[in-house]
Amino acid sequence: MRLLSALLCSLFFINGFSQMESMNWHFGNGIGLSFSTGVPELTSSAISCALDHTPATISDATGALQLYADQDRVYANNGTTLPNGTFTNFALESIFIPDPGNTDRYYLIRSRGVDGLFYSVVDMTMNGGMGDIPEGLKEINFYNLGGQLMAISKGEGIGYWLISADNDNGNEYCFIRTFEISTTGITFNQEFSTTWLWVGWYNELDDAEISSDCSMISVTFKGHYIGLFAYDNIAGNCTAALSQSVDNNTSLINATEMAFSANSEYLYTIGNFNSIKKYNVTVFTNTAVQASQQTVETSNTNSWNDLKLGVDGNIYILDDQGFIHRIVDADLPTSTFESSVLALPDNAVTTYFPHTPNLTCGVNFFINPQTMDVCLGETTAFTLSSTIIPDSVLWTFGDPESGSLNSSEFANPEHLYSAQGSYEVNTLVWFEGEEFSFDLIANVYAYPDTDLGPDQTICEGEIVTLSAGQANNIVWSTGATSAQIDVSQSGVYSVLATNGICSVTSNIQITVIPQLNVDLGSDILVCDEPSALLTSNQPVVWNTGASSQQITVFETGTYWGTAQNICFTETDTIEVQFINVAPNLLPDRIEACWGDTLYLYTGLPEAEVYWVGNNSPEGDSLEVTSSGAYNVFYYYYGCIAADEVIVTYFPLINPQIFQMPNVFTPNNDAKNDTFHPINPYSDDDPCTLTYLESNMRIYNRWGGLVSDGSCFWDGRTENGNDAEEGVYYYLIELKSTCLGREHVRTIEGDFSLKR
Helix, strand or coil: CCHHHHHHHHHHCCCCCCCCCCEEEECCCCEEECCCCCCCCCEEEEECCCCCCCCCEEEECCCCCEEEECEEEEECCCCCEEECCCCCCCCCCCEEEECCCCHHHHEEECHHHCEEEEEEEECCCCCCHEEEECCCCCCEECCCCEEEEEEEEECCCCCCCEEEECCCCCCCEEEEEEEEEEEEEEEEEEEEEECCCCCCCCCCCCCCECCCCCCCEEECCCCCCCEEEECCCCCCCEEEEEEEEEEECCCCCCCEEEEEECCEEEEEECCCCCCCEEECCCCCCHHHHCCCEEEEECCCCCCEEEECCCCCCCEEEECCCEEEEECCCCCCCCEEEEEEEEEECCCCCCCCCCEECECCCCCECCCCEEEEEEECCEEEECCCECCCCCCCEEEEECHHHHHHHHHHCCCCHHHHHHHHEEEEEEEEEEEEEEEEEEEEEEECCCCCCCCCCEEEEEEEEEEEEECCCCEEEECCCCCCCCCCCECCCCEEEEEEHHHHCCCEEEEEEEECCCCCCCCCCCCCCEECCCEEEEEEEEEEEEEEEECCCCCCCECCCEEEEEECCCCCCCEEEEEEECCCCCCCCCCCCEEECCCEEEEECCCCCCCEEHHHHHHHCCCCCCEECCCCCCEEEEECCEEEEEEEEEEEEEECHHHCCCECCEEEECCCCCCCCCCCCCCCCCCCCHHHHEEEEEEEECCCCCEEEEEEEEEEECCCCCCCCCCCEEEECCCCEEEEEEEEEEEEEEEEEEEEEEC
């Protein structure tokens, strides 16, 4: 089997085939390199990787870019960071490895040096097919010490080897540890260690690479030495070690990066950052390897940082001046150095090419998956995975009822099973006289007989039972998982019935005719209006014959409306009463004289009457004795009306209340300076009252007229002279009028004038 593994890798490159998973490289600061056209072309990238960290890239088996990562992020192939693809710690090294148990998943291995090795799972079915890391499968520590990372396909069976090389953080031992990545996960496999002279001079190994045929590992360590390990790709372990196979003895720090040729015969190294050397490693001895040393190229200007085998069989070199160089014919004894085949952008600061796994060696024939689930009536496609074309293949499908169709000699046959069940399938593969046998199970499931039938219309209150038939798993749109559900609401109901991987979806529209609820509202009392608008909550047929949602009525009576659908008939009634309250029951205005008592009447003894004012009395009449606006409210058979009357009282005074003085003193002392009538009940001057007319004449004791026609006398004669002191006589007429009524009084007497 070791010979077969080496032969497979050799056939890949000799016949021009390449490892598609390494078709795209992403590295440095925003740089991508694609081999998809056969000629390497620079592309842009979202990556941002520090100079001392090595990124990772993975493409699928067709060469399509899937994922890439820098020291703290994982990116989808469109350059966006995965939703859960950001890490809190930097990785010194990263590498992607396909999950052998699931073609939709990849392992991302991250080395954090002394903090250990960690893995995350990227599920490509998430994030709209762009991939993401599921919760609980991110940054899981599986070993306590990290190192240089390599990944290869196993020499036998399904799976990969993850290889870690380290010097135990600066001790004198060099460790090669292998981990198996199988269909069940990652497990520790074996550890190989050796003691070398300068291996403990620095905390970390500088580089570790595995040959294309997976038979040899090279390790650089500080100083000027490169060690070699013989590797068994079937057991996943190193079997021998050479400590000083390469001695670049021009400097203590000059052996940095390495790459094997595609045929694994030559090892290329960068020494002192300015010298590229080539070693023949076909003879596994220190003497033979060191003696084969050739100088490929030297430079006094460039500082070469890294070199990596491309999928085209050439070796690419990265320098610190922004150029990528190339070694062509790297498999031949004489190879050629080509300078500056690609120029990086000005801002592309970078040191290392990305890690990619080596999936071209050691892969034997295998069937994946080992269990197939198919649906009855559909053709089952079987696939034999291999890296070479076998000599012959024989499939037996475990279906003897199919007669001659039960077997096939095609590598990737198809078979149509006639009945559901579990079938044992066997595959025999022959290559160069060796036979390989594989078994798998084909589970054939019948589609569920699920049909919810035609759409249905039901009445509110009715229940429909929906049945999904017989199936292993049933999920209704309601969330129920039973075989039957009862529904009573309108809507679209669906069910997903599944047997194994065979699913049937059925839908049904349920329309529920709702219970009618006719509502014409409360009974209506119409006050002093000629009509009323009746409104239903839905269109109805009225007893008037109208078919509408509203009607106008003009008479007192009972009205009803009826609504009907295919399930229900509903009627509601309403009473309408028209009431007319007589307007202007009270006059607009009433006039009266002082002292009069008025009585206001509504003329509605059967109504509830409330007067405003005078403590809001009740009753049909109201006694009024003063001016004002009088308001009344009527409650008449449920109707409310209001009225108002303005009452105006005009003055009317009885002159009998007035008295005349018997003496006055017109001496201008503002006291008793005039002779006039006196109201003993008021301080008002009667001579200023507009509603009192007065005509007073004053005579002297000889009967001579002194003053005539005034309400008062100021003690002067008609010519303006002061009258003499003495006794005088008066005759005064007083008259008060109101609304055609009058009071008259004549008063006569004598008085004394004193000064």
